[in-house]
Amino acid sequence: MPEVRRTVIAPQSGESFSVRRGDMIRIIDPQGQQVADLWAFVIDGPALDWLSTSQTRDITEKMFPKVGDRFYSTRGEPLLTLVEDASPGPHDMLFPACNRWLYERAGLPDHPSCQDNLVKALEKAGITLPAIPDPVDFFQNSLPAPDGRLDVHASINPPGGYVALRAERDLLLVVTACSVDFHPTNGDRCTEVVVEISK
Numbered sequence: 524m525p526e527v528r529r530t531v532i533a534p535q536s537g538e539s540f541s542v543r544r545g546d547m548i549r550i551i552d553p554q555g556q557q558v559a560d561l562w563a564f565v566i567d568g569p570a571l572d573w574l575s576t577s578q579t580r581d582i583t584e585k586m587f588p589k590v591g592d593r594f595y596s597t598r599g600e601p602l603l604t605l606v607e608d609a610s611p612g613p614h615d616m617l618f619p620a621c622n623r624w625l626y627e628r629a630g631l632p633d634h635p636s637c638q639d640n641l642v643k644a645l646e647k648a649g650i651t652l653p654a655i656p657d658p659v660d661f662f663q664n665s666l667p668a669p670d671g672r673l674d675v676h677a678s679i680n681p682p683g684g685y686v687a688l689r690a691e692r693d694l695l696l697v698v699t700a701c702s703v704d705f706h707p708t709n710g711d712r713c714t715e716v717v718v719e720i721s722k
């Protein structure tokens with residue numbers, strides 16, 4: 524049996540993970556309807572680089588990732604491949620992570636947010652970002668309507684639904700269990716996300 528590093532990300536929080544090229548990463552939603560935001564950073568290159576959802580949309584010519592698709596960096600380097608999707612999806616690549624300003628607009632100052640949880644997780648790893656990249660929002664049910672509207676509906680991911688990714692180079696990953704609890708995004712409640720990393 525391969526060794527598996529298993530981490531439970533508490534509701535409304537985030538964690539960072541170092542992975543090596545070839546590692547497999549499973550992002551699991553144990554209770555269902557919980558969005559998991561993913562960022563990936565190249566920290567061993569000539570300059571800090573990261574997963575870019577806009578480059579990924581451009582290079583894959585898709586708005587939403589499917590099995591076999593890769594996720595690309597700001598320089599167009601493949602960082603991760605989606606190798607298995609044991610969820611009904613969809614997986615968003617259009618939205619920013621939830622952030623303090625979104626919560627302030629909703630009348631919820633000092634609310635936890637995925638952006639703040641990203642920054643905290645990176646601080647622990649000794650990294651300061653010049654800007655906040657947009658994440659891949661796994662299990663986020665926000666497909667565009669035919670008229671172009673972008674409504675976020677409750678996730679349809681069932682308990683235990685997961686995605687599996689392969690690292691295409693050494694990376695620092697950050698995964699957050701999305702903090703939205705005033706809107707149906709996460710099924711009206713925030714729950715944990717589990718990350719399993721294996722060789």
Ligand SMILES: [Zn+2]
Pocket residue numbers: 560620621636637638700701702703
């Ligand atoms: Zn969030």
